[in-house]
Amino acid sequence: MSDITKQIDLVTGNRRMRRYRGSEWMRSMVQETHLSAADLIWPIFVIEGENKTENIEAMPGVERMSVDRAVEAAKHARDLGIPAIATFPNIDYAKRDKTGSEILNPDNLINQTTRAIKAAVPEIGIITDVALDPFTSDGHDGIFEDGEIVNDKTVEVLAKAAILQAQAGSDIIAPSEMMDGRIGIIRQALDDAGYQSVAIMSYAAKFVSGFYGPYREAIGTSNFLKGDKNSYFLNPANPNEAIRDAALDVQEGADMMMVKPGLPYLDMCLRVKEEFGLPTFAYQVSGEYAMIKAAAQNGWLDEERAMMESLMAFKRAGCDGILTYFAPRAAELMKVK
Ligand code: PBG
DSSP: OOHHHHHHHHHHTTOOGGGGGSSHHHHHHTOOOOOOGGGEEEEEEEESSSSOEEEOTTSTTOEEEEHHHHHHHHHHHHHHTOOEEEEEEOOOGGGOBTTOGGGGOTTSHHHHHHHHHHHHOTTSEEEEEEOSTTTBTTOOSSEEETTEEEHHHHHHHHHHHHHHHHHHTOSEEEEOSOOTTHHHHHHHHHHHTTOTTOEEEEEEEEBOOGGGHHHHHHTTOTTTOOSOSTTTSBOTTOHHHHHHHHHHHHHHTOSEEEEESSGGGHHHHHHHHHHHOSOEEEEEOHHHHHHHHHHHHTTSSOHHHHHHHHHHHHHHTTOSEEEETTHHHHHHHHHHO
């Protein structure tokens, strides 16, 4: 025995961690965390028109698509074993106004999309966002009046919008604007309208973030968003406030939780999962996608490896699933194996 060997044995009592790593079969046998297509939720961007797609500059490989194309995407997702799609609209500028009134049009782009997908691919889950930002002329998630985002008035509109989304066939309502009291009021509104079986996925811990930039290009708000969202999203420095806010969502009846952005907030994923034990999801947001894409396009990192490693990180941190623009790519990759 060499000196170094003796020393290791003395300290560790013959424990050699590398026994777990010596062969592919052993690594597979002791693997603690698993990722599958069932863990993925695919966010898509929808535009008006027919048989139309548009590139999003800051999100290479992601397209805005017309409703008929969204239906095709939903079929593709189903075939890959992706359980659900989350839809985000980019509506005509002419339809955006101060109060986001288009969100209350029963036949708006988002509800049209839900109806079309539900008719063609009933076996896939539809998650719809309720927030005003795709509908307001200032790009804010709530109603902006006299220099502030008005909470209760906004929530009233969101509750009505949630009913219309449920009516169109949405399975999960996902409030993403961080207004106070929204989960309880939306739950009540859904129940009163007979939609007890429609679930609520709360964007429970949503932080102010620089990583949302490409999304704002995707839904067309980056040009006119005034100011910041600091008065309603969480301060990235405040994990305890995030938990207190999330706790209210649980009390108010959230069925599942989301942490957003994803990778920079893995600590919050773990804490939200441990604290509440609800199904917990992370949103790997547009900027996170763009970072990996941009580096890969420069040949600076291996896109597939970085993608899969980042998705596995969410599972390791306790998430039950991930909203990710990589969903079809990752599912495709896992199918091959
Ligand atoms: C706001 C909303 C945001 C995203 C989805 N809905 C954040 C924002 O624009 O402030 C971001 C999604 C992403 O970056 O991928 N309701």
